[in-house]
Amino acid sequence: MSGRYGEHDVEHYERPRRRTRPRTKERPSYDDAVDGSVITVDRGRFTLLVEGRRVLAMKARPLGRKGVVVGDRVRVVGDVTGNDGSLARIVEVADRSTVLRRTADDDDPIERVIVANATQLVVVTALADPEPRSRWIDRALVAAYDAGLAPLLCLTKADLENPETLLSTYRSLGVPWVVTHRDADRRIVGLADLQTRLAGHTSVLIGTSGVGKSTLVNALVPDARRAIGHVNAVTGQGRHTSTSAIMLELPASTTAGGWIVDTPGIRSFGLAHVQPEHLIEAFPDLDEMTEECPRGCTHGDDEPECGLDEAIAEGTADPERVASFRRLLAARSVTDY
Ligand SMILES: Nc1nc2c(ncn2[C@@H]2O[C@H](COP(=O)(O)OP(=O)(O)OP(=O)(O)O)[C@@H](O)[C@H]2O)c(=O)[nH]1
Ligand SMILES: [Zn+2]
Known part of the structure; x- marks a missing residue:
C-alpha cells in the first residue's frame, strides 16, 4: 500500500x-x-x-x-x-493534512481533534444581535492559521448593521470576507459570494449561538435537515442530539464541488499548543522580519528587541498589520471571550 x-x-x-x-x-x-x-x-x-x-x-x-x-x-x-x-x-x-482542535474544558482536559482534512475555516459572525466579539473572532483566526486552514470571515445580518467597523479591524490582516443579510422575503443575499468562496474546499463553519449559522447551512444545503435526519435514522437516534460535527456535500448545481462541516455546539478552539513561531508563518512578510529576533522572542508587544519593532521603525512594516498580528498572538491566552 x-x-x-x-x-x-x-x-x-x-x-x-x-x-x-x-x-x-x-x-x-x-x-x-x-x-x-x-x-x-x-x-x-x-x-x-x-x-x-x-x-x-x-x-x-x-x-x-x-x-x-x-x-x-x-x-x-x-x-x-x-x-x-x-x-x-x-x-x-489516512494521515491527516490538517487538524482542527476544540478547546479543553472542565470535563475533558485534552484538546481534541474535531475535524480532519478541512481546508478552510468559515468564521461566522453576526454584525448585530448578537454583538460581534472580536476576541472570539481573533481566536478562531488563530485556530485557522495554526491549523493551516484558509480563514474566511462570514459577516451575517448586514440588514441590522453596517459591516465597515468590523471589517476595518481585520483588513490589515488580509482576511477574506463575505457579507450576507436577509431581505424582506427572508432570502439570504450574498449567498452566491459565499458559494464561490466555498467551491473546491472542505469548509468548517464555526459560530457562536444565534449568529445565523443554521440559516446559512440550510440555505447552502437545502436538504441538510433531511441529510442529518438520514444519518440519525442510520445511527438509530431519533434526534440529532450529539454535538458532533457533520459533513455535508454542497449541491453541485450551486457550487463547483465542495463540502461544509457544521459544528453544532462547538464554540471554542484549543489554542494552548499554538507557538508564536508557527503562527507567524501564516504571515510570510512578517515572518521575514523576525529573522534577527533574539532566541525565544515571541514577537509580542513586550519583547525588547523584536524585529517587528525594528521593521516598523525603519518603515518597512505596516504598524497596523503588526498590531493585528500581535492582537492574534495575545488572543491565544485570553480566557474571557
Ligand atoms: N436580521 C437577520 N436575522 C437573521 C439573519 N440570518 C439569521 N437570522 C435570524 O437569527 C436567528 C438565529 O439564526 P440561526 O440560524 O438559528 O442561528 P445559529 O447560529 O444557527 O444559532 P444556534 O442554533 O443557536 O447555533 C434566527 O432568528 C434567524 O431567523 C439575517 O441575515 N438577518
Ligand atoms: Zn520577535
Missing part, C-alpha cells in the same frame, strides 16, 4: 511510539478494504460515505485508541452495503 495510510496521525506526533512487535506477519492484510470518509460521529459509531452510500461503521480493534473524527479518510472492511442493520469496520485512518 502507498504511504497515504500511515501508522501515525498528526494527533500522535508528539508522543513517540514504542514499537515492541514487528508490525508484519500477524497483521491481517486489508486488500479487500475500500475507501470512505467520515461524515459524522455519534457515540462510537461512525457514519461514512463509501462510494456515495452512507455506511455505519465501528473502529476495528487494531486501531486501538486512535481517534477517528469527521473528515478522516479511512479504509473499511466488512459489510459496506449501508443496508439497515449493517456495520462495517474501519481498519485504517
